[in-house]
Amino acid sequence: MHVLVAGAGWLGAALCEALVARGDRVTAVRRDPARAAELSRLGASPLALDLAAPGAAARLPAGLDAVLACQAASGDGEAPYRRAYLDANRTLLEAAARCGARAFVYTGSTGVFGQRDGSDVDEATPPAPASAAAEVLVAAEALVRSLGAAARVVRLSGLYGPGRTGLVERVRAGALALGPDDGAWMNFCHRADAVSAVLAALDRGAPGAVYHASDAGPAPRREVVRFVAERLGIEPARRDAPAAGANRRVLAERTRAALGLALAFPTFREGLAPLLAQAGGR
Template sequence: MSERVLFIGCGDLGQRAARRFLARGDEVYALRRHPPADDASGIHWLQGDITRPDTLPALPAGITRLIHVPSPGARDAAVYRGVFVDGLQHVLDSLDTTQLKRVVFVSSSAVYGEHHGEWVTEDTPPAPQGFNGQVLLEAEAALAARGLSSTALRLAGLYGPGRLQLIERIKSGAAGAPTHPEHWANRIHIDDAASAIVHLVLLPDIAPVYIGCDDTPLPLHVLYAELAAMVGAPAPRVAPAPANVGSKKLSNARLRASGLTLQWPDSRPGYAALLADASGAVQA
């Protein structure tokens, strides 16, 4: 039986997940403030601002799967709350949920805060350092209180096609990382993140929370040094750890145990493939 899927927000990550549903033969809708004008993917685009309920269009009836994956327009606490907390409530209040089987809320590992390089699982108590993690945690709780079948996917740092800002910073010498103590970094390829969204929204039985990361946490200075070697740049300088991120090794054991297989379990081969693709595109 095909699904009727609604994405709230549908940028790069959302569209990669949407294409996986379309390939299955599902019907896909996506709500954005500014839908693309020339998209021929088969997505049914809807226009509206989830922070302003008066702008929301009539949402399709019979939605069976809902994915909340908006992009805040600014790095500001009020903007985040409007999109993740209030916006999701506005959508759920407007949506016919009689056939809704699952909601996936795309969250962030920022909810965990500082753990001094220790392993973190879904059972680790959240302790966000920044407003972004605090708001996302609030939104997760608000969704859970609705009593729907839902889960939060707490993603690590995304990388993938078109996301080479880190490589440019390394080339320019702007990227640096601490060595003593080490700051641990966690990544997930955007295609693996898209696969995780589809996997969880269709999974018969789910846990309330999943961490979305690859198999290989790395000290940030090790990752930067290997990326620098790939592009022929000097070794990155020693620099303070990123602010309000926290050093931790994220475990994806629950996600893997649920049946998901990652295409890129280690970010280093993933970055190498991206660089090879980018080089090929330039030469072409």
């Protein structure tokens, strides 16, 4: 296939590498020309393009069989989210429709769920956005699904993996700590498993389906903090103020069954172990 990977950054580059390895032709899009050029080493054809800019669709290649929309916002808040997830997706959808692409996979976010009561959410749970930015994420899903049968949405939980060790550093610095509300659920997905989920949705996803790329072991924040702190050989920090953010357990059993997925990293423990070793832990 000729696959366009839009937003070929940390996750998108890994998708490019996997697609090239299996024999697909890949066009990889990034805004920054220097970073786009780096993608040629993966065997992809780089294209430096701001997908939210007027006329961007005309610069996308013809003959696309599929689009993987992995672009990320350049900042927090409603305006950057609109550019990345609405404006850029409109460009991509225009190109996909023009080419008659058979699949359009959008990597959304479990951030569409703003529940704070610790409840379970799965692929059939209606979104409950808790901010203007989250409302944009919900609108982006609806926009993508308006394409029809070719569309699939893969909602990603908190991504981590090689080169992304922010979770470990937040515990080390005390930014992620024990204290009020430390029973709130944290949900993760290792990059390797995210790649598998996106490719499975591309290859055998159902028309218009919504999937979850989230591991099998959501955990209370206190478990995550204690696990990381113990392996770093430090005492976990404590804070008196409750942490902001959602509190819901993201389930993905339906996705794994529907797409026939086996997780390489079933929980954060397996996934963080090599990253902790590199960070000086045990």
